[in-house]
Amino acid sequence: MFKLAIPVLHVDNSVVAEEFYCNRLGFRREFVYRVDEAKPDPCYMGLVRDGAWLHLSSFSGDGASGGGVYLLVDDVDGLHEELLGKSVSIALVPTDQIWGNREMYVSDPDGNSIRFIQPKPYKS
Secondary structure, X not given: OOOOOOOEEEOOOXXXXXXXXXXXXXXXXXXXXXOOOOOOOOEEEEEEEOOXXXXXXXXXXXXXXXXXXXXXXXXXXXXXXXXXXXXXXXXXXXXXXXXXXXXXXXXXXXXXXXXXXXXXXXXX
């Protein structure tokens, strides 16, 4: 039985990535692994916000920058206001998509697309 998927996004600079995800998107760092604690990279870290997990890696071979992840949220518009207040650049403002979701996209400093999705109630 599948229980959870945790996306791994590649980043070039773990310090810059942690600042963006934690200080701007509101995630909390749960763990970090560095081969050499005196150097910021390579690094592998786990982040969480409200039960949604992301892993970030600057290790060679752990993906490529420019990936994407969808995160289900309760209130895209409320999150939009929160992120604007933290000076996050919004790539796609909250938009009602023809497939039934309300979506907002942001890009991290490495060009990864973080897509916040609010499913609309199904109408029969």
